[in-house]
Amino acid sequence: MDRWGIGIALLAGVWLYTAGWARARQRADGSLATRKRLLAYVTATAVIAIALMSAIDTFQSRLFSIHMLQHMLLVYLAAPLLLLSRPATFWRQGLPAGLRTWPTGVREWRAAEVLSHLARPAVALGLSTVILWLWHIPTAYDLALENDVVHALEHLTFFGAFLLYWWPLIGSPSRLTTNAARTVYLAGGGAQSGFLGGIITFSPRVLYTHYLNAPRTGGLSALADQQLAGVVMWFPGVLIYGLAAALTMTGE
Amino acid sequence: MTARISQPANGAVLRLALVYMATGFVVFLLMGLLGLLMRLDHGGILVLSADWFYRIMTLHGSGMVAASLLAAMGGLAAVLGQTLRLSTRWLATAFVVYFLGAGFVIIATLLGGFGGGWTALHQLPFKGFTWGLWAALAMLVGYLFVAVGFLIYCWLVLYTTVKRYGGLHRVLAWRYLVSGGRQGADSLPGPSEIAASVVAIVGTVAVLAGAAYLVPLFGEAAGLVGSLDALVAKNLLFLFGHTLVNLNIYLAAGLVYATLPLYTGREWKTTWPVTLALNLVLLLVLLPYFHHLYQDFVQALPLHILGQIGSYGVALPAFLVTIFGGLSMIYRSGFRWSVPSILMVAGLWGWTFGGLGALLDSTIGINQVMHNTLWVPAHFHTYYLLGALAFAWAYLYHLLGELSGASESRLGSLAAWLYGIGGAGFILTFFVSGAASVPRRYAVHIPEWQVYAQASVPFVLVLMLGIGWLAVAMLGRFAQAWQKAGA
Ligand code: HEM
Numbered sequence A: 001m002d003r004w005g006i007g008i009a010l011l012a013g014v015w016l017y018t019a020g021w022a023r024a025r026q027r028a029d030g031s032l033a034t035r036k037r038l039l040a041y042v043t044a045t046a047v048i049a050i051a052l053m054s055a056i057d058t059f060q061s062r063l064f065s066i067h068m069l070q071h072m073l074l075v076y077l078a079a080p081l082l083l084l085s086r087p088a089t090f091w092r093q094g095l096p097a098g099l100r101t102w103p104t105g106v107r108e109w110r111a112a113e114v115l116s117h118l119a120r121p122a123v124a125l126g127l128s129t130v131i132l133w134l135w136h137i138p139t140a141y142d143l144a145l146e147n148d149v150v151h152a153l154e155h156l157t158f159f160g161a162f163l164l165y166w167w168p169l170i171g172s173p174s175r176l177t178t179n180a181a182r183t184v185y186l187a188g189g190g191a192q193s194g195f196l197g198g199i200i201t202f203s204p205r206v207l208y209t210h211y212l213n214a215p216r217t218g219g220l221s222a223l224a225d226q227q228l229a230g231v232v233m234w235f236p237g238v239l240i241y242g243l244a245a246a247l248t249m250t251g252e
Numbered sequence B: 001m002t003a004r005i006s007q008p009a010n011g012a013v014l015r016l017a018l019v020y021m022a023t024g025f026v027v028f029l030l031m032g033l034l035g036l037l038m039r040l041d042h043g044g045i046l047v048l049s050a051d052w053f054y055r056i057m058t059l060h061g062s063g064m065v066a067a068s069l070l071a072a073m074g075g076l077a078a079v080l081g082q083t084l085r086l087s088t089r090w091l092a093t094a095f096v097v098y099f100l101g102a103g104f105v106i107i108a109t110l111l112g113g114f115g116g117g118w119t120a121l122h123q124l125p126f127k128g129f130t131w132g133l134w135a136a137l138a139m140l141v142g143y144l145f146v147a148v149g150f151l152i153y154c155w156l157v158l159y160t161t162v163k164r165y166g167g168l169h170r171v172l173a174w175r176y177l178v179s180g181g182r183q184g185a186d187s188l189p190g191p192s193e194i195a196a197s198v199v200a201i202v203g204t205v206a207v208l209a210g211a212a213y214l215v216p217l218f219g220e221a222a223g224l225v226g227s228l229d230a231l232v233a234k235n236l237l238f239l240f241g242h243t244l245v246n247l248n249i250y251l252a253a254g255l256v257y258a259t260l261p262l263y264t265g266r267e268w269k270t271t272w273p274v275t276l277a278l279n280l281v282l283l284l285v286l287l288p289y290f291h292h293l294y295q296d297f298v299q300a301l302p303l304h305i306l307g308q309i310g311s312y313g314v315a316l317p318a319f320l321v322t323i324f325g326g327l328s329m330i331y332r333s334g335f336r337w338s339v340p341s342i343l344m345v346a347g348l349w350g351w352t353f354g355g356l357g358a359l360l361d362s363t364i365g366i367n368q369v370m371h372n373t374l375w376v377p378a379h380f381h382t383y384y385l386l387g388a389l390a391f392a393w394a395y396l397y398h399l400l401g402e403l404s405g406a407s408e409s410r411l412g413s414l415a416a417w418l419y420g421i422g423g424a425g426f427i428l429t430f431f432v433s434g435a436a437s438v439p440r441r442y443a444v445h446i447p448e449w450q451v452y453a454q455a456s457v458p459f460v461l462v463l464m465l466g467i468g469w470l471a472v473a474m475l476g477r478f479a480q481a482w483q484k485a486g487a
Helices: A003-026 A035-053 A055-059 A064-084 A087-094 A102-108 A111-118 A121-135 A138-146 A148-170 A179-202 A209-213 A222-248 B011-042 B050-080 B088-110 B133-165 B174-178 B191-221 B230-264 B272-284 B288-293 B301-330 B339-361 B364-370 B375-404 B411-435 B447-486
Strands: none
Touching: A003 A035, A003 A087, A035 A055, A035 A064, A035 A087, A055 A064, A064 A148, A064 A222, A111 A121, A121 A138, A121 A148, A121 A179, A138 A148, A138 A209, A148 A179, A148 A222, A179 A222, A179 B011, A179 B088, A179 B133, A209 A222, A222 B088, A222 B133, B011 B050, B011 B088, B011 B375, B011 B447, B050 B088, B050 B133, B050 B191, B050 B230, B050 B375, B088 B133, B133 B191, B174 B272, B191 B230, B191 B272, B230 B288, B230 B301, B230 B339, B230 B375, B272 B301, B288 B301, B301 B339, B301 B364, B339 B364, B339 B375, B339 B411, B375 B411, B375 B447, B411 B447
């Protein structure tokens, strides 16, 4: 999808969500349609727009560090914000009356059950880890950079995998019921992504040939750019897991 | 005397305490294996490249310090949870931040090649020839995370005790202390609560010193500020590092105050000497770090003298209250030897001898000879392995046994003897090599020195056997204890 397509899809999403949110609010369902949720949705949309439609997207094919930043925005900011906003509920409410039965149809072919299995903490952590690491294998990453369809698939699977990762923590209902379980989950997530960031930072050679051949930008050599990319994944990434701990632990 | 069931802590706190202590134990086990590697290298039995020796030494040192602190933090949380309502939200957050910080250190050393030592003096982190800027930064960021995790823990403890007793002066029992024990005796906190609060206050100061050291370093790395004054940086680094490791024993002492009574049948009360000792620790524990700077002739002489006085001064209250108090509790109590009780006695022994080793080396005249010899690691290995950590593992073993209801076999206590005997032999060879002026932090030992390390290897193997045995025994109890804790 090009930028126009993404823009239209995002706007349509905002329109649908806002309509559903307003409708729920009119029915005095204030505990569901909170301002916080609306803000989370709009912010998630803005983050996706910045990641996929701004200069970040222009430079991601030249600089690995910028590409990494793009992924970070999607998986560490947009994904949890989107989950917090409960989009499916409000999108459905935003649809014309005749179409609102659509999600029931979906449930019939058991998508909901499949999703609920995938959102079990061990599965979600495992799957998000596997997807993150698999896409960073040089062949896969280079392929994504050379082919738009594979690239879109990469973004979609990253995003989906991290929607899954954040789900047990902030989705509804929360699957991680104790702080001890949340602790292990966040420590596991932070450790695996931090470790991958560390590997990229300290790799003695350029891992992705695409960036070796890309025009040099900003005076950074391909290796220095790669080190920066690793650090971008590693340092702020770990900070996000730490912050998530402070925000998601509950008083027990 | 058999162990009685202690007052259970809130289940959520207990589970988190188990996460803290089990993580601490696993890291301890792994870092112990790295210690064995270094001793094999010193003995010329296995040859590590200098680059790898220093990476391993750095990871071992920082990993052990972090693991030991973590285990004591977790244990004390379980103890405090018996009488106080600790917020599990912040206990859990502190763990995640701390754990992720430790991850930075592992990656900085193993992948990034950082090998400057667990305390690297200013300029070295950024001037290493075998590692780059990112490795140095990762190491320091890791320290920052660990420090922030510890700070969250300290503030949680302080907030909880102050709220429970209605003011800091009450937590530290000042009225009781000043009145010579005549007033304020009705609402005294327990000794573990006072010890934890003292650690929390001093820990905050230490972390602030660490931040004052780290933040300008980050500024320097980013080219925002000029070079730091090396002497100021060294003072801040040791105020942070030395105080942090020193505090570890007071956290662990809190575990002994709570556990020893269960094995002796005698209560450890908050007496006047206990309040005096812990308040003195509050005052004195910030001073001994100056003994790390005796060789720095530009440091003002009064500070050297203060270092010596502080080092002697802080040893006294600890000795009188915990060690003397502990031993007199055990005396004629019908004390039964089991894993926790053996480890607790080993801990009292290690604290005494580690402390004596430190006292000798903090004497200015002796330090001129012993400075940076293996005497230094000898003293802190005694103090940790057979002191703070022996207390922590005693408590972990006790807690797992109590929760799982598993009974102890006769043979089971052999694991603790192996730990004690192996550990004592290992540190003895460290002391002997220190006395023979073998330098610390040398990757390659000349043949004249190798004999000491060769003598230590069998003891280290016995120690590792003991640790492995304890690990298996505790693993067998863990699942049931976890269930019971949450019930
Ligand atoms: C389990 C058995 C252990 C063994 C075999 C072992 C062995 C060693 C060795 C050989 C060194 C290098 C000494 C030198 O050449 O300077 C060392 C350093 C060190 N060890 Fe251990 N150790 C053990 C346990 C511990 C424990 C429990 C701690 C607790 C904190 C600890 C903390 C340290 C520290 C802080 C250093 C100094 C690192 C540095 O200089 O940067 N070790 N250890």
